[in-house]
Amino acid sequence: MTGHTSIEPTGAGLSLHGVRKSFGSYTAVDDVTLDVLQGELLGLIGPNGAGKTTLFNIVTGFVRPDVGRVVFEGADVTRLKPDQRVRRGLVRTFQKSMVFPELSAEENIAMAARARQGSGYAWWRPAERAAEALAEGSRLLRAIGLERRGALPVGALSHGEQRMVDILVSLALRPRLLLMDEPTAGLTREETARVMDLVRAHDRSTTVVLIAHDLDVVFSLCERIAVLNLGALLAVGSPEEIRANPEVRTAYLGSHREH
Numbered sequence: 345m346t347g348h349t350s351i352e353p354t355g356a357g358l359s360l361h362g363v364r365k366s367f368g369s370y371t372a373v374d375d376v377t378l379d380v381l382q383g384e385l386l387g388l389i390g391p392n393g394a395g396k397t398t399l400f401n402i403v404t405g406f407v408r409p410d411v412g413r414v415v416f417e418g419a420d421v422t423r424l425k426p427d428q429r430v431r432r433g434l435v436r437t438f439q440k441s442m443v444f445p446e447l448s449a450e451e452n453i454a455m456a457a458r459a460r461q462g463s464g465y466a467w468w469r470p471a472e473r474a475a476e477a478l479a480e481g482s483r484l485l486r487a488i489g490l491e492r493r494g495a496l497p498v499g500a501l502s503h504g505e506q507r508m509v510d511i512l513v514s515l516a517l518r519p520r521l522l523l524m525d526e527p528t529a530g531l532t533r534e535e536t537a538r539v540m541d542l543v544r545a546h547d548r549s550t551t552v553v554l555i556a557h558d559l560d561v562v563f564s565l566c567e568r569i570a571v572l573n574l575g576a577l578l579a580v581g582s583p584e585e586i587r588a589n590p591e592v593r594t595a596y597l598g599s600h601r602e603h
């Protein structure tokens with residue numbers, strides 16, 4: 345499997361076409377062409393500094409590529425601002441928590457649910473709107489087993505619980521594409537599996553791209569894996585194909601011994 349595919353018509357939720365980004369003389373992302381299929385869970389791996397986060401920033405619109413195009417569900421979004429992309433359902437989680445620590449988990453999630461309801465909802469029915477948002481919060485908290493912690497300020501929760509609330513907030517936005525940057529750092533294996541099960545169960549049509557340094561997590565959960573090395577796409581394929589790929593082995597052994 346290679347990423348060299350034309351834009352239309354594919355089942356791609358997200359397509360990157362010849363994307364390149366340099367910082368000064370350093371090319372952080374180098375001519376990346378990749379299709380992420382609608383509804384798939386794709387792992388994005390690569391040694392430190394491979395360009396994973398920069399690629400996410402290009403997809404979300406925080407970084408403008410020097411060359412190339414970003415196509416989201418058939419529409420060229422390369423020139424759209426980050427907030428315009430969020431409105432189309434392109435959502436990312438961050439390495440660092442983005443929730444309001446003084447508010448409860450329920451309130452944080454309900455705020456995200458209300459943001460998603462947007463102005464299309466009838467403005468004269470605020471109580472109904474708020475009730476729906478709170479119900480969504482309770483449902484998500486129950487699904488992850490945090491319902492008894494939902495009323496506490498997020499700042500009072502454990503690190504793992506806070507990470508889970510982060511993910512629930514992003515799910516409440518009902519993403520079409522969810523970019524997850526180290527979402528499970530600091531979680532146990534069991535918590536990680538629970539979180540990723542929920543992400544998949546929430547909406548099977550949501551496309552998910554997952555960056556994780558824990559390769560066991562990526563290899564056990566992802567349907568396909570894309571490997572970046574020195575900004576370039578080294579390989580894309582099933583976990584078995586990636587595991588057997590000698591170039592991938594060399595890239596990891598050469599620059600990142602602990603993986």
Ligand SMILES: Nc1ncnc2c1ncn2[C@@H]1O[C@H](COP(=O)(O)OP(=O)(O)OP(=O)(O)O)[C@@H](O)[C@H]1O
Nearest residue numbers: 367370371372390391392393394395396397398399
């Ligand atoms: N705004 C910037 N200005 C200058 N250099 C940058 C900038 N952003 C990223 N880089 C450089 O681009 C390269 C790729 O960084 P990036 O964070 O995308 O890699 P990564 O694969 O996410 O790494 P890690 O796994 O360590 O998070 C690095 O060498 C980094 O120093």
